[in-house]
Amino acid sequence: MKSFKILTFGCQMNEHDSEKLAGLLKAEGYRESERLEDAGLVLLNTCSIREKAEQKFYSALGKLRELKELNPSIKIAVSGCIAQQEGNAVLRRAPYVDVLFGNQNIGNLPALLKEGADMRVSTEFAEGYEHAVIPASRESVVTSFVNIMYGCDNFCSYCVVPFTRGRERSRRPEDIIREIEELVNSGCREVTLLGQNVNSYGIITPPSPSYLKRGTEGALLKNIGERYCDFPELLRMINAIDGLLRIRFVTSHPKDLSDSLIDAMATLPKVCNAIHLPLQSASDSVLARMNRKYTFADYMNKLGALRDAVPDLAVSTDIIAGFPGETEDDFQATLLALENIRCDGIFAFKYSRRPNTAALKLSGHLPESAKDERLYKILELQDRIMQEKINARVGMVEEVLAEGPDKSGEPGRLAGKTRQGKIVNFEGKPELVGQLMQVKIIEGKKHSLIGELTCRPDRSGVTHI
Ligand code: 5AD
Numbered sequence: 121m122k123s124f125k126i127l128t129f130g131c132q133m134n135e136h137d138s139e140k141l142a143g144l145l146k147a148e149g150y151r152e153s154e155r156l157e158d159a160g161l162v163l164l165n166t167c168s169i170r171e172k173a174e175q176k177f178y179s180a181l182g183k184l185r186e187l188k189e190l191n192p193s194i195k196i197a198v199s200g201c202i203a204q205q206e207g208n209a210v211l212r213r214a215p216y217v218d219v220l221f222g223n224q225n226i227g228n229l230p231a232l233l234k235e236g237a238d239m240r241v242s243t244e245f246a247e248g249y250e251h252a253v254i255p256a257s258r259e260s261v262v263t264s265f266v267n268i269m270y271g272c273d274n275f276c277s278y279c280v281v282p283f284t285r286g287r288e289r290s291r292r293p294e295d296i297i298r299e300i301e302e303l304v305n306s307g308c309r310e311v312t313l314l315g316q317n318v319n320s321y322g323i324i325t326p327p328s329p330s331y332l333k334r335g336t337e338g339a340l341l342k343n344i345g346e347r348y349c350d351f352p353e354l355l356r357m358i359n360a361i362d363g364l365l366r367i368r369f370v371t372s373h374p375k376d377l378s379d380s381l382i383d384a385m386a387t388l389p390k391v392c393n394a395i396h397l398p399l400q401s402a403s404d405s406v407l408a409r410m411n412r413k414y415t416f417a418d419y420m421n422k423l424g425a426l427r428d429a430v431p432d433l434a435v436s437t438d439i440i441a442g443f444p445g446e447t448e449d450d451f452q453a454t455l456l457a458l459e460n461i462r463c464d465g466i467f468a469f470k471y472s473r474r475p476n477t478a479a480l481k482l483s484g485h486l487p488e489s490a491k492d493e494r495l496y497k498i499l500e501l502q503d504r505i506m507q508e509k510i511n512a513r514v515g516m517v518e519e520v521l522a523e524g525p526d527k528s529g530e531p532g533r534l535a536g537k538t539r540q541g542k543i544v545n546f547e548g549k550p551e552l553v554g555q556l557m558q559v560k561i562i563e564g565k566k567h568s569l570i571g572e573l574t575c576r577p578d579r580s581g582v583t584h585i
């Protein structure tokens with residue numbers, strides 16, 4: 121029997137793309153291998169957001185070369201952002217790669233793998249790809265990723281995503297709703313809506329003519345600025361799906377965080393009290409050079425309004441350390457901001473040069489050692505804050521959705537998440553998976569909580585167990 125193994129690098133979008141690739145391969149009669157060495161097809165789903173991610177890919181590819189030398193029948197496929205961006209350059213560097221395809225060409229995998237296929241590479245722009253429905257083979261039943269949009273039009277000056285994932289495209293609301301309804305019928309209770317900038321969901325045609333300069337088909341010029349519906353409206357529709365218990369979403373761009381989204385988060389009972397709101401830097405001059413289109417004060421005002429409207433909101437953020445021209449004062453402003461915001465989670469990275477991006481041409485690129493030092497200080501500060509925030513949950517009773525067995529494998533223990541998105545491990549029977557529990561938090565670990573089941577809410581109220 122044909123078998124495959126997928127190695128996924130990068131973000132949740134890539135994780136979900138890998139679930140779709142696994143779905144396609146299983147439909148073609150492939151079986152998933154536990155071990156890389158046993159797979160007839162190894163697929164590397166790549167990330168190019170930072171140089172380090174790219175290095176990881178090339179080192180994994182080097183190891184596969186050795187494997188292929190021992191067993192030449194192994195097929196190697198490369199997908200994701202590096203495949204999209206580098207295209208044939210990957211094949212020149214690694215001629216032993218059999219198949220390569222881009223982010224909009226996932227659906228072509230079966231054709232590329234067919235015996236005698238005349239095509240090895242597929243990275244072309246695929247009109248209407250956002251409407252394709254590719255059944256995913258999902259990691260978890262209870263919680264699922266659902267794409268609501270693809271691509272990004274923001275062109276932050278450091279970021280490669282608009283080049284690798286292309287222009288922003290939204291899926292039709294009816295397709296999204298149908299997918300979630302089907303997921304709920306098979307046991308899903310929580311969805312995480314995925315998009316590079318979910319707050320601008322819904323645009324069918326671009327509002328700005330500058331879009332055209334970036335190479336989009338002329339046909340899209342009709343009805344410029346037309347929308348399916350906006351993100352808060354989409355949330356309302358999803359909130360009305362019977363059987364679904366929770367809704368999360370990533371990522372929100374601060375410039376597009378609207379009052380109506382704040383209202384939706386405050387009023388829709390299934391929308392969790394958590395937001396990922398990347399700040400990047402607290403210095404206005406750095407933000408301007410990043411092309412983020414908000415000031416630090418704008419960010420704090422919006423976050424303040426959100427925190428006023430949504431009680432006990434969990435906030436996570438992204439920070440870039442050592443952006444070109446970042447002064448010591450700029451950096452201190454970011455540290456102070458982190459101290460004041462007190463995030464529940466943070467993804468901090470040192471600035472990394474990316475091909476095609478505008479920031480390459482900025483002056484004041486910092487040496488690696490300076491970037492390392494700043495990154496270290498950010499992570500050190502954040503570790504302390506996060507631990508304080510975790511410990512502050514001890515003694516509280518939280519609503520937890522039981523997602524599955526505890527990852528440690530300890531029998532009789534379950535893992536789930538609070539509404540804020542914090543992981544909780546607790547003793548419980550497997551039948552409870554997929555249900556909401558009331559769990560008393562008894563201990564804070566480094567990145568998770570330990571709890572004790574108290575009771576289980578049902579439709580008529582709360583039932584003690
Ligand atoms: N260097 C460092 N960090 C980056 N990010 C995106 N591009 C770069 C880069 N060139 C970070 C940003 C973004 C997150 C997904 O990755 O913080 O929000």
Ligand code: SF4
Pocket residue numbers: 272273274275276279280281282316317373
């Ligand atoms: Fe990259 Fe900015 Fe788009 Fe996020 S919003 S994907 S950081 S360009």
